[in-house]
Amino acid sequence: MTLGGIDLVALAAMLMVASTPILLAAIGELIAEKAGVLNLGVEGMMIMGAIGAFAGAVITGSPAAGFAFGALAGAGMALIFGFLTQVLLSNQVATGLALTLFGLGLSALFGKGFEGVRPPATEKLDFGALADLPVLGPVLFRHDWVVYFSLAMVVAVWLFLHFSRSGLILRAVGENHEAAHALGYRVVAVRMAALAFGGALAGMGGAYLSLVRVPQWTEGMTAGAGWIALAIVVFASWRVERVLLGAYLFGGVTVLQLRLQAAGYAIPVQLLSMAPYVITIIVLVIISARHRHGAQAAPAALGKTFHASR
Amino acid sequence: MIRLIARPAPSRFWLWATPVLAVLATMVAGAVLFAALGTDPLEALKVIFWDPLLGANAGYFRGQLLIKAGPLMLIAAGLAVGFRAGIWNIGAEGQYIVGAICGAAVGLAVYPAESVLIFPAMVVAGALGGWAWGMIPALLKNRFGASEILVSLMLVYVAQNLLAWAAFGPLKNPAGFGFPGSRNLQQYPSAHNGELIAGSGLHWGGVAALAALVGTYVLMSRHIAGFRIQVAGDAPKAARFAGVAPARLVAFCLGLSGALAGLAGMFEVAGPSGQITDAFGAGYGFTAIIVAFLGRLNPIGILLAGLLMALTYIGGDMAQLMLRLPAAAIQVFQGMLLFFLLGFDLLTNYQVRFGGRVGA
Numbered sequence: 001m002t003l004g005g006i007d008l009v010a011l012a013a014m015l016m017v018a019s020t021p022i023l024l025a026a027i028g029e030l031i032a033e034k035a036g037v038l039n040l041g042v043e044g045m046m047i048m049g050a051i052g053a054f055a056g057a058v059i060t061g062s063p064a065a066g067f068a069f070g071a072l073a074g075a076g077m078a079l080i081f082g083f084l085t086q087v088l089l090s091n092q093v094a095t096g097l098a099l100t101l102f103g104l105g106l107s108a109l110f111g112k113g114f115e116g117v118r119p120p121a122t123e124k125l126d127f128g129a130l131a132d133l134p135v136l137g138p139v140l141f142r143h144d145w146v147v148y149f150s151l152a153m154v155v156a157v158w159l160f161l162h163f164s165r166s167g168l169i170l171r172a173v174g175e176n177h178e179a180a181h182a183l184g185y186r187v188v189a190v191r192m193a194a195l196a197f198g199g200a201l202a203g204m205g206g207a208y209l210s211l212v213r214v215p216q217w218t219e220g221m222t223a224g225a226g227w228i229a230l231a232i233v234v235f236a237s238w239r240v241e242r243v244l245l246g247a248y249l250f251g252g253v254t255v256l257q258l259r260l261q262a263a264g265y266a267i268p269v270q271l272l273s274m275a276p277y278v279i280t281i282i283v284l285v286i287i288s289a290r291h292r293h294g295a296q297a298a299p300a301a302l303g304k305t306f307h308a309s310r
Numbered sequence: 311m312i313r314l315i316a317r318p319a320p321s322r323f324w325l326w327a328t329p330v331l332a333v334l335a336t337m338v339a340g341a342v343l344f345a346a347l348g349t350d351p352l353e354a355l356k357v358i359f360w361d362p363l364l365g366a367n368a369g370y371f372r373g374q375l376l377i378k379a380g381p382l383m384l385i386a387a388g389l390a391v392g393f394r395a396g397i398w399n400i401g402a403e404g405q406y407i408v409g410a411i412c413g414a415a416v417g418l419a420v421y422p423a424e425s426v427l428i429f430p431a432m433v434v435a436g437a438l439g440g441w442a443w444g445m446i447p448a449l450l451k452n453r454f455g456a457s458e459i460l461v462s463l464m465l466v467y468v469a470q471n472l473l474a475w476a477a478f479g480p481l482k483n484p485a486g487f488g489f490p491g492s493r494n495l496q497q498y499p500s501a502h503n504g505e506l507i508a509g510s511g512l513h514w515g516g517v518a519a520l521a522a523l524v525g526t527y528v529l530m531s532r533h534i535a536g537f538r539i540q541v542a543g544d545a546p547k548a549a550r551f552a553g554v555a556p557a558r559l560v561a562f563c564l565g566l567s568g569a570l571a572g573l574a575g576m577f578e579v580a581g582p583s584g585q586i587t588d589a590f591g592a593g594y595g596f597t598a599i600i601v602a603f604l605g606r607l608n609p610i611g612i613l614l615a616g617l618l619m620a621l622t623y624i625g626g627d628m629a630q631l632m633l634r635l636p637a638a639a640i641q642v643f644q645g646m647l648l649f650f651l652l653g654f655d656l657l658t659n660y661q662v663r664f665g666g667r668v669g670a
Contacts, residue, residue: 040459080649089314089660090652093398093459094603098652101596102645108638109347219638224467231460270475277467281450284461289454307316307660 006259011252012139014259016147017213019251021046021205023150025229026236026243027157028201032078033233034161035194036174036301040096041081042202043226044103049074049203050210051107054114054217063122067146067207074203075196077103082195085305086188092303104220114217122146122212146208153201157240170194174299177306187306202226224277231280235287237297246283253279314660324658329604329611332650333618339650340643349633357632358625358640371624373511377582378620381406381574383612384519385598387526388567390607394530395539396546397563401447401462402571403595404469405440409572410579411476412439414586417501418481418492428500432576433514440572441565443469448564452557458564466595474588481586492586495579503581515577519616522570527609539563571595597623600648619644 002008025042032039039045052073057066081099084090125148127141161167173180173190181187209225210217228250236242257275260267291297337359341351362371385402392399399405413436420428447461481492495501503513530536542549542559550556574594583590601619605611626640656662 084649084653088653088656090655094648095652097400097599098645098648101600102642102649105638105641105643105645109636109642112636112638224464227460227463231464234457234460268475268479270471270478274468274471277464277471281456281461281464284464285450285454285456288450288456291455307314 006256006263009135009138011255011259013142014255015248015251016139016143017251018255019247020147020150021208021213022225022229022232022250023244023247024146024153024205024208025202025226026232026247027150027153027240028074028198028205029229029233030198030236030238030240030243031157031170031201032191032194032198033238033302034174034299035170035191036177036299036304036306037082037085037191037195038092038096038303039078039081039099039195039198040093040230041077041099041103041226042229043222043224044100045074045077045199045202046103046206046209046226046229047107047220047222048077048103049206050221051111051114051206051217052203053207054117054119054210055110057119057211058114058117061120063120063211066119066211067204070203070207070211071200072203074199074201074206076199078195078199078202079192081199082192086191086195089305089307092305100226108219111217111219115219117217119211119215119217121215144212146204146212151244154240154244161240171299174301177301177304181306181308187308191306202229205229228276228280231284234298235283237287237291238299239297249283250276250280313663314656315663316660317658320658324655325606326611328654328658329606329615329651331654332604332647335650335654336643336647339646343639343642343646344635347635347639349629349635354629354633354635357629359621361628362621362624369509371628373505373509374624375617375620376511376516377513378623379616380513380516380519381578381594382598382601382619383616384515384522384574384577385567385571385595386601386605386612386616387519387522387609388570389598390602390605390609390612391526391530391539392563392567393602394543394607395559395563396543397560398459399444399447399462399564399567400459400599401443401464401466401595402567402598403591403593404462404466405443405568405571406575406578406595407466407469407473407591408443408575409436409440409569410575410583410590411473411481411586412436412572413576414492414495414579415476415481417495417498417580421493421498421501424500426500429503429580432501432580433573436576437569437573440575441569443572444564444566444568445561448561451560451564458560462564470591473586473590477586477588477590483585490588494584496581496584501580503577513577513581515574515581518573518577523609523613530609535562571598597644600644603648604651 025046029042049070053066053070056069057063077099081095084095085092122144124142124144130141131137169185170190173187177187206222209221232243232246235246254276257272261269261272337355341355344351344354389399389402413432416432416435417428446465447458450456450461451458478490483493506512538554542554579586597619601612601615605615622640622643629635630637
């Protein structure tokens with residue numbers, strides 16, 4: 001199946017891969033924001049995950065260990081953010097920015113010796129006969145474990161938020177931290193855990209970029225993926241099933257513009273590369289306009305500093 | 311047990327003591343970082359902070375100081391006004407790039423004509439370009455409620471692609487043997503933003519930065535608009551009751567910071583940088599955010615913070631050359647500085663009490 005010189009099956013298969021880093025980071029950020037913390041440092045956590053995973057995989061020779069290192073690096077960054085905003089009560093917007101600037105610098109510093117190195121390959125899972133199905137096989141059953149992990153995470157987070165007691169506490173903390181505190185819930189501890197989880201997923205998203213999607217280490221390789229993940233959480237109105245939709249939509253746009261570049265249309269490459277960012281803005285505008293006068297979808301305590309006076 | 315008690319008003323002492331403390335803490339943490347990288351930490355600190363100011367070749371570097379500090383101060387002056395009002399323009403880098411493209415485009419369009427009107431026209435085009443790029447998030451926020459943080463940031467990536475397109479396409483030097491990049495404006499007298507006093511590093515961008523700092527100082531402390539901006543940031547509800555129109559405030563703050571960032575880009579492309587290339591955006595727009603915070607969103611503070619940040623750029627280049635420190639070390643350094651500043655700000659807004667009973 002081709003359309004305008006573009007193979008649609010290959011496009012759909014690439015879409016799954018291209019979307020995974022943003023999807024992982026956006027799920028993580030969703031949990032943090034549901035707990036009432038706005039962490040604008042996703043880009044910084046992702047890039048630290050990217051270099052942490054890359055270094056880990058190259059040194060140990062195991063991509064799985066690499067992903068673990070990536071998750072740890074991301075979580076470590078998130079804990080710096082958590083310490084500053086939850087313990088030292090700093091402004092979340094400014095601290096998130098600082099985290100991104102710091103992460104971009106620190107990753108470049110660590111990455112000096114890893115430029116031009118090839119990481120060990122992450123194997124695709126073997127689904128046997130399923131992989132040979134027409135259309136569905138290449139699109140759904142020829143990926144590595146991280147793609148399925150990210151999809152399982154969507155389900156797990158949905159179940160957690162809707163059907164578990166801890167999920168309810170997390171949401172309570174995000175909606176009204178004063179009330180949650182008065183009920184005896186430990187607001188700061190819940191938020192730290194949510195941040196660490198979000199950081200670990202952002203780190204894995206970055207790891208997927210450097211170990212699978214590219215696979216190589218280059219300075220600043222996340223190129224705004226973290227910010228797009230933040231936008232997707234808004235786009236999704238803080239609902240995890242819509243995060244999936246959003247991430248795949250943006251993955252689709254990214255892949256499509258890459259294919260258009262390769263197909264040799266007479267559009268300058270740089271103008272095509274703008275597409276994911278421009279479309280992020282357009283979608284953000286549409287969603288914001290829809291929620292303008294309706295019910296506010298954001299957690300009520302999002303971005304507010306919590307200081308227990310009693 | 312350590313307890314924090316919110317201060318009724320921020321402590322004036324700590325407001326100015328925390329930046330100093332943050333700089334010192336960053337130096338200590340930086341020394342640890344340098345030691346970890348296998349460089350003599352004291353030597354590194356000396357090369358970065360001492361030599362450019364008072365070392366053997368300091369005469370040359372002092373000029374560089376103003377060249378680097380100019381755009382930082384110019385951008386930060388505008389950002390600080392918005393940050394005071396709680397309007398987060400974090401896309402100054404994009405506005406800086408678009409200002410440079412617009413300014414350079416006007417100059418290149420009339421090449422090789424010579425006229426005293428060309429440079430002023432470029433200045434206007436640069437400011438308008440940055441203003442327009444800043445007004446996009448303002449408009450989208452006012453009309454549709456879209457977050458200005460995300461929109462302005464996304465526009466940085468759009469601007470970077472626009473820059474690459476301009477450098478390879480419409481603004482490419484026709485006499486450049488196919489190399490990307492525009493004609494060099496330094497070799498075009500009517501468009502060149504040269505040094506005003508030889509060796510000082512002062513070009514029109516530096517003058518504009520000082521004017522912007524004075525202007526925003528007057529605005530914030532002597533003008534009703536400044537008072538409204540302040541109130542809107544400190545107490546948004548009170549501001550609304552007092553008749554401050556939030557939409558106009560958003561447009562004003564983003565437009566102003568966009569125009570100033572655009573100016574900075576235009577002065578840079580016509581002066582020290584000389585040409586539009588795809589590597590033109592060097593991160594001034596992001597560093598200016600640190601400058602604005604380190605300067606406590608105050609014009610005098612921004613002046614000092616801008617000079618300090620410029621020093622880390624120059625010292626960082628020196629350290630790269632002489633000690634083989636990676637360029638990224640300075641970026642880490644700047645990030646840490648902002649961390650320490652934000653962390654120590656606890657002391658500005660809260661009293662720390664040790665011991666004591668709960669409820670005392």
